[in-house]
Amino acid sequence: xxxxxxxxxxxxxxxxxxxLIKAVDVFVVYDNIKYTKKGWIxxxxxxxxxxxxMFSLPLKRDSDYLDVCERELAADFNxxxxxxxxxxxxLRAPYFAQTxxxxxxxxxxxxxxxFRFLHHSISKxxxxxxxxxxxxxxxxxxxxxxxxxxxxxxxxxQALGADTYLNPIGGVELYDKDRFxxxxxxxxxxxxxxxxxxxxxxxxxxxxxxxxxxMFNSKEAITGMLMQYSLR
Numbered sequence: 001x002x003x004x005x006x007x008x009x010x011x012x013x014x015x016x017x018x019x020l021i022k023a024v025d026v027f028v029v030y031d032n033i034k035y036t037k038k039g040w041i042x043x044x045x046x047x048x049x050x051x052x053x054m055f056s057l058p059l060k061r062d063s064d065y066l067d068v069c070e071r072e073l074a075a076d077f078n079x080x081x082x083x084x085x086x087x088x089x090x091l092r093a094p095y096f097a098q099t100x101x102x103x104x105x106x107x108x109x110x111x112x113x114x115f116r117f118l119h120h121s122i123s124k125x126x127x128x129x130x131x132x133x134x135x136x137x138x139x140x141x142x143x144x145x146x147x148x149x150x151x152x153x154x155x156x157x158q159a160l161g162a163d164t165y166l167n168p169i170g171g172v173e174l175y176d177k178d179r180f181x182x183x184x185x186x187x188x189x190x191x192x193x194x195x196x197x198x199x200x201x202x203x204x205x206x207x208x209x210x211x212x213x214x215m216f217n218s219k220e221a222i223t224g225m226l227m228q229y230s231l232r
Contacts, residue, residue: 002162009118028137035068035071041118047205048085051205057082086211099214141159154185166189
């Protein structure tokens with residue numbers, strides 16, 4: 001069996017994203033897909049003063065119709081300011097010392113192209129967590145890139161020789177198992193289990209960025225969390 005997962009790139013996404021990467025043999029990151037305004041591509045949530053707050057990558061003003069690979073970080077993106085925001089939130093976290101060098105390496109990455117910046121971020125986080133799944137870029141795969149929605153996904157799976165496609169549970173309404181099966185592909189949906197961990201002895205706020213999980217948990221504990229999901 002060859003399992004494939006395909007997703008947009010995100011900035012420090014939640015653990016379900018990395019569960020999906022670990023669960024497949026090949027993970028494809030879309031670069032030739034439309035940038036979603038006010039989506040999660042360049043922002044996420046972290047813990048700050050016992051509340052969940054948003055952090056983001058500022059983007060250069062541009063057309064809303066550009067693909068992710070055509071978007072650029074803002075010229076005035078202040079990397080030190082973002083790092084100080086992370087440091088101020090997590091300096092007292094038990095695994096800050098082990099995690100912050102990774103965060104710094106990611107944020108200080110000098111490429112201003114949004115996709116390449118995010119691709120680097122995802123790859124380095126996987127490396128840090130011991131996830132060895134092959135990561136491919138969608139536009140590098142020989143396929144009909146004019147296709148849309150599940151037809152696009154099926155074509156990419158076929159180009160990679162996949163017989164199983166895994167998608168986050170949020171795609172249940174988007175993809176049809178019978179349609180995939182007609183093309184010889186098993187479709188399954190990954191749903192992350194609910195779990196909690198100590199966050200400065202406050203009430204637990206779930207589904208924050210992987211950044212939060214790395215700050216409060218050892219790599220060994222996260223390895224276990226990466227397997228805490230069900231397939232439907």
